Amino acid sequence: DGGITQSPKYLFRKEGQNVTLSCEQNLNHDAMYWYRQDPGQGLRLIYYSQIVNDFQKGDIAEGYSVSREKKESFPLTVTSAQKNPTAFYLCASSISLAGGHNEQFFGPGTRLTVL
Amino acid sequence: RKEVEQDPGPFNVPEGATVAFNCTYSNSASQSFFWYRQDCRKEPKLLMSVYSSGNEDGRFTAQLNRASQYISLLIRDSKLSDSATYLCVVNGRGSYIPTFGRGTSLIVHP
Numbered sequence A: 001d002g003g004i005t006q007s008p009k010y011l012f013r014k015e016g017q018n019v020t021l022s023c024e025q026n027l028n029h030d031a032m033y034w035y036r037q038d039p040g041q042g043l044r045l046i047y048y049s050q051i052v053n054d055f056q057k058g059d060i061a062e063g064y065s066v067s068r069e070k071k072e073s074f075p076l077t078v079t080s081a082q083k084n085p086t087a088f089y090l091c092a093s094s095i096s097l098a099g100g101h102n103e104q105f106f107g108p109g110t111r112l113t114v115l
Numbered sequence B: 001r002k003e004v005e006q007d008p009g010p011f012n013v014p015e016g017a018t019v020a021f022n023c024t025y026s027n028s029a030s031q032s033f034f035w036y037r038q039d040c041r042k043e044p045k046l047l048m049s050v051y052s053s054g055n056e057d058g059r060f061t062a063q064l065n066r067a068s069q070y071i072s073l074l075i076r077d078s079k080l081s082d083s084a085t086y087l088c089v090v091n092g093r094g095s096y097i098p099t100f101g102r103g104t105s106l107i108v109h110p
Helices: none
Strands: A004-007 A010-011 A019-027 A031-037 A043-051 A054-057 A064-066 A076-078 A087-094 A112-113 B005-006 B009-013 B019-025 B033-038 B043-050 B056-057 B060-065 B070-075 B084-092 B097-100 B105-110
Touching: A004 A064, A004 A087, A010 A019, A019 A031, A019 A087, A019 A112, A043 A064, A043 B097, A076 A087, A087 B009, B009 B019, B019 B084, B019 B105, B033 B060, B033 B070, B043 B060, B070 B084
Parallel strands: A010 A112, B009 B105
Antiparallel strands: A004 A019, A019 A076, A031 A043, A031 A087, A043 A054, A064 A076, A087 A112, B005 B019, B019 B070, B033 B043, B033 B084, B056 B060, B060 B070, B084 B097, B084 B105
């Protein structure tokens, strides 16, 4: 059963801590993305990756870091430098970034709350 | 002008009604267009891709108007289960990075 998974579903962090959100896909997709969604807001792009060992900053990359060591995995670290990290984090993948092949499929999301 | 704009609504309609949403985009070079559905506190799910010739899937019809730079979603015979937020997605900024609108909220009532 192919799909995209995220863990944990809920995460609580103390101020000053770094946390890592997991994202795994077995769809054999080249492209992966991280978004942040705040209540009543649209999705904002944090980072994206077109291929293994390559990733690019999105619109709101400050305070976040990623890695893409394997095709299946694209973890996101929320660092202490991110001043307002409480949000719903969504990971997505698509076959590629090329036009006509970038329908995205989303994981179930991680709700991060800073205490 | 924002890259992708949607009326946030909410659109409040009775069961059985027909409702339509529009989404405007600013990048005339955009190539790919999609509608996603997002339920409360859930992830977005692909509803339809939008093709130049328009496309239909059951009660849902999507159309693209390149001249006026908008896409539309028409829902016929609305069901209670259609209540959700509908997100418009356009690839933009001169690349293929998808850009999301903020979504249009639909509430279907009995």
